[in-house]
Amino acid sequence: EAAVTQSPRNKVTVTGGNVTLSCRQTNSHNYMYWYRQDTGHGLRLIHYSYGAGNLQIGDVPDGYKATRTTQEDFFLLLELASPSQTSLYFCASSVDRDNNYAEQFFGPGTRLTVL
Amino acid sequence: GDSVTQTEGQVALSEEDFLTIHCNYSASGYPALFWYVQYPGEGPQFLFRASRDKEKGSSRGFEATYNKEATSFHLQKASVQESDSAVYYCALSERNYAQGLTFGLGTRVSVFP
Numbered sequence: 001e002a003a004v005t006q007s008p009r010n011k012v013t014v015t016g017g018n019v020t021l022s023c024r025q026t027n028s029h030n031y032m033y034w035y036r037q038d039t040g041h042g043l044r045l046i047h048y049s050y051g052a053g054n055l056q057i058g059d060v061p062d063g064y065k066a067t068r069t070t071q072e073d074f075f076l077l078l079e080l081a082s083p084s085q086t087s088l089y090f091c092a093s094s095v096d097r098d099n100n101y102a103e104q105f106f107g108p109g110t111r112l113t114v115l
Numbered sequence: 116g117d118s119v120t121q122t123e124g125q126v127a128l129s130e131e132d133f134l135t136i137h138c139n140y141s142a143s144g145y146p147a148l149f150w151y152v153q154y155p156g157e158g159p160q161f162l163f164r165a166s167r168d169k170e171k172g173s174s175r176g177f178e179a180t181y182n183k184e185a186t187s188f189h190l191q192k193a194s195v196q197e198s199d200s201a202v203y204y205c206a207l208s209e210r211n212y213a214q215g216l217t218f219g220l221g222t223r224v225s226v227f228p
Contacts (some may be wrong), residue, residue, distance in 0.1 A: 004158075033215055042204065043159070057116075057204040058215055090158050103149070104216065106158030 003027060004107035006091050012113045013081050021076040023091030031094045032074040033104065034058070034066060036087040039081050043090065049074055082113045088112075119205050120218035127225045128195055136190040137224045140204035145208040148172075148188040149186055149216065151204070153202045162203075180220045200226045 005023045013019050025032060033048040045058030047066035055066055061083060065077040078085055088111050094105040122137035140146065147166040151159040163172035168183035177192045188205060202223050206216040 040220065042220040043216075043218040045217075048215050056214070059217075068119070092158070103161035103164065108156070108158055 004091055004093055004105050005105040006089075006110050008110060009108065009112075010111045014113065014115050015082060017078075017081045017114070019044075019078040019081050019112065021078075021089055021112070023074045023076075023107060024072050025093040025105070025107075026072060027101075027105075029093035029095045029105070030040075030070065030071065031102075031104075033092040033094075034064070034067065034074070034076045035090045035092065036060065036085075037090060037109070046076065057088070059086050072113075078112075081112075082084075083114045086112060086114045117146070117207060117209050117217045119207055119217055121203075121205055121219040121222050123222045124220070125186060125223045125225070127227070129227055130196055134190070134192040134195045134199070134224065136203055136205075136224070138188045138190065138219060139190065140186050140205075140207050142186075142209045143213070144191050144209045145183075146207040148179075149205040149206040149208070150177065150179060150188075150190055151206060151218075153204065153221070155201075159204060175215075196227045197226045199202045200224055 028094045035044045035047040044060045048056050049068040049100040077092045094102040094104045118141045120139045149164045150162040153159040163174040165181040171180045179188050179190045189218040202221045205219040206223045
């Protein structure tokens with residue numbers, strides 16, 4: 001089973017603060033994703049990547065940057081945090097399988113509060 | 116854009132009841148459809164998928180059949196247990212298969228002994 005870890009698990013910051021959320025997967029998956037989960041909106045895709053140095057824009061990218069430094073590590077950056085970014089953030093990974101829709105493996109989540 | 120609608124926001128059942136969660140989708144192409152389950156304090160877990168019309172996906176006693184005409188992928192389980200209490204998400208992927216999922220809002224299932 002794929003292992004996806006996230007840190008920190010909880011984070012509180014102030015409006016305008018700088019936050020970095022970290023994600024690591026240890027199963028050599030090439031695709032990684034960042035989602036946010038909010039009541040009334042479900043899970044929404046922020047950014048994703050198919051390999052080190054690659055970044056693709058998701059459905060709700062405004063206010064977020066991301067960077068994939070290695071195959072294992074994917075970071076989400078909030079450079080000027082706003083209260084609207086208070087949310088539960090999930091990282092996920094999946095493997096590239098030809099002609100198949102690969103399942104995504106999710107981490108345990110990071111709860112971010114922006115005051 | 117793509118969207119997924121889950122009719123039930125919450126469902127309360129007794130053990131051994133039959134569970135149905137309705138999922139309908141809107142997509143311009145021919146998407147793959149998924150069910151995920153999320154337990155408290157955890158990330159969503161893949162339950163199963165279907166990628167073509169009339170294909171049935173199943174896992175752990177849950178099943179759903181892809182219905183392209185009705186644009187539906189309803190989740191069913193014949194006899195629920197208390198351990199099935201969780202939030203269930205229907206999702207689709209219309210983009211190239213590894214390019215992210217579009218989720219429904221989720222259905223909270225509570226099973227009472």
